[in-house]
Amino acid sequence: MGDLKLSNIEIEKLANINKKLLKNYSKETLSSREYIGSERYEMTSSCKGCSGTCEKTCQGNCDGACFVQ
Amino acid sequence: MMVNRKVIMLTVTESCNLDCVYCYEGQKSQKNMDIEVAKNIITDAFVNSDDFEEIEFDFFGGEPTIQKETIMELVEWSFSQNFNKPFYFFLETNGTLVHGEFQDWLVKHKDHLYVGLSIDGTPETHNKNRSNSYEQIDIDFFAKNYPSQGARMTIGNDTVGNLFNDIMHLHKIGFSKVDAFFAFGVDWSSKTTKEKISREFRKLCDYYLSNPDVPENRLFDIDLAMLIDNDPVKKWCGSGVDIISVAVDGKIYPCHMFQPNSTNTPLQLDNIDFHSIKDFSDTSCSECMLEQICPNCYGMNYCISGDILRRERSLCDITKIRALAVSYLRAKQIEKGILNISPQETYQTIESIRKIQENFGYI
Numbered sequence: 443m444g445d446l447k448l449s450n451i452e453i454e455k456l457a458n459i460n461k462k463l464l465k466n467y468s469k470e471t472l473s474s475r476e477y478i479g480s481e482r483y484e485m486t487s488s489c490k491g492c493s494g495t496c497e498k499t500c501q502g503n504c505d506g507a508c509f510v511q
Numbered sequence: 512m513m514v515n516r517k518v519i520m521l522t523v524t525e526s527c528n529l530d531c532v533y534c535y536e537g538q539k540s541q542k543n544m545d546i547e548v549a550k551n552i553i554t555d556a557f558v559n560s561d562d563f564e565e566i567e568f569d570f571f572g573g574e575p576t577i578q579k580e581t582i583m584e585l586v587e588w589s590f591s592q593n594f595n596k597p598f599y600f601f602l603e604t605n606g607t608l609v610h611g612e613f614q615d616w617l618v619k620h621k622d623h624l625y626v627g628l629s630i631d632g633t634p635e636t637h638n639k640n641r642s643n644s645y646e647q648i649d650i651d652f653f654a655k656n657y658p659s660q661g662a663r664m665t666i667g668n669d670t671v672g673n674l675f676n677d678i679m680h681l682h683k684i685g686f687s688k689v690d691a692f693f694a695f696g697v698d699w700s701s702k703t704t705k706e707k708i709s710r711e712f713r714k715l716c717d718y719y720l721s722n723p724d725v726p727e728n729r730l731f732d733i734d735l736a737m738l739i740d741n742d743p744v745k746k747w748c749g750s751g752v753d754i755i756s757v758a759v760d761g762k763i764y765p766c767h768m769f770q771p772n773s774t775n776t777p778l779q780l781d782n783i784d785f786h787s788i789k790d791f792s793d794t795s796c797s798e799c800m801l802e803q804i805c806p807n808c809y810g811m812n813y814c815i816s817g818d819i820l821r822r823e824r825s826l827c828d829i830t831k832i833r834a835l836a837v838s839y840l841r842a843k844q845i846e847k848g849i850l851n852i853s854p855q856e857t858y859q860t861i862e863s864i865r866k867i868q869e870n871f872g873y874i
Contacts, residue, residue, distance in 0.1 A: 446712060446836050448838075448842055457865065460861050472854065474855055
């Protein structure tokens with residue numbers, strides 16, 4: 443398999459991006475969840491009829507846990 | 512602005528004219544909801560919904576359009592009443608009975624009755640999953656009148672190898688948005704199946720990387736940064752709190768999955784109080800880094816084990832593959848500089864990508 447596996451070099455590149463970020467910001471700042479605003483999870487028309495799912499509790503991340511098949 | 516919304520599912524019929532391969536309803540019957548029962552439920556909803564700003568009523572089945580006369584009467588009756596808060600209706604349908612005058616009526620009411628179509632992809636896939644019904648659907652009607660609603664696609668075991676083509680087909684026939692969901696209660700664990708799914712996800716990743724303006728399918732809607740969140744596991748859906756479902760006989764359940772037509776498990780719902788549960792984690796999943804983002808169906812859990820918190824595991828491997836696919840796609844997007852996110856989200860996403868690739872890269 444491995445269709446979705448990143449190479450070690452690709453992982454290393456990502457690690458370097460984070461190392462650079464840590465030079466400009468504290469780890470505490472970068473780890474904060476406060477950047478996520480509620481606007482990200484606004485109800486959309488597709489939430490209508492998403493029976494069993496509720497954007498208030500699932501935060502738009504429900505993924506059809508409650509499903510209409 | 513988030514609206515505090517109550518969802519009430521009205522099972523207007525248990526009858527269905529199709530026999531889909533992944534259907535979870537084990538107790539289909541010809542029973543229908545009495546119109547007066549439905550009117551009482553609707554009226555009571557406005558009395559008992561003080562905590563909510565608006566109410567959504569979902570027509571549910573079976574196939575609800577088998578009872579289209581009931582649907583039409585309820586909608587017209589409801590808007591002739593002076594109910595005290597905003598409300599609307601939603602109808603999820605297989606589309607096979609939506610033709611002629613009923614289409615005209617739906618269009619007339621489309622400002623307060625939203626309609627979603629269940630369709631699984633190419634004619635071959637759809638017909639295999641959904642009783643050879645592709646040609647019975649006026650697809651243009653749904654694509655034209657409900658463009659933002661999208662297509663609701665359920666992925667079955669026999670057709671998952673065509674996932675990429677199915678999604679592309681639905682885009683091609685007019686649905687800009689496709690909400691695809693893996694069927695619950697299906698055995699997805701074989702190596703061959705997982706290989707197929709990985710390949711299909713890889714095709715989708717490559718497609719989105721080449722077409723960054725195309726909205727990603729909801730299969731990719733995983734907030735990777737949540738994986739470094741140590742908060743208690745949140746309730747996954749509104750079942751039993753923001754949502755209730757009403758069976759054909761007027762009895763109320765936490766959601767449709769608890770209804771007798773969905774489950775063979777003897778129901779002892781008096782023991783279940785969704786309001787009092789503070790932590791929705793399953794202790795046997797506590798070592799899994801994906802628990803925060805893992806879909807959880809309390810009704811399906813209850814059907815399988817009698818315990819709403821004990822996760823039904825059929826989607827375990829799927830969730831791992833999805834997380835791996837999203838980690839792959841986000842890594843490539845970061846590398847190409849086409850992921851428009853803040854430094855915080857970048858940092859947290861990269862941390863999650865590394866963890867996912869380390870834990871699930873073997874899949």
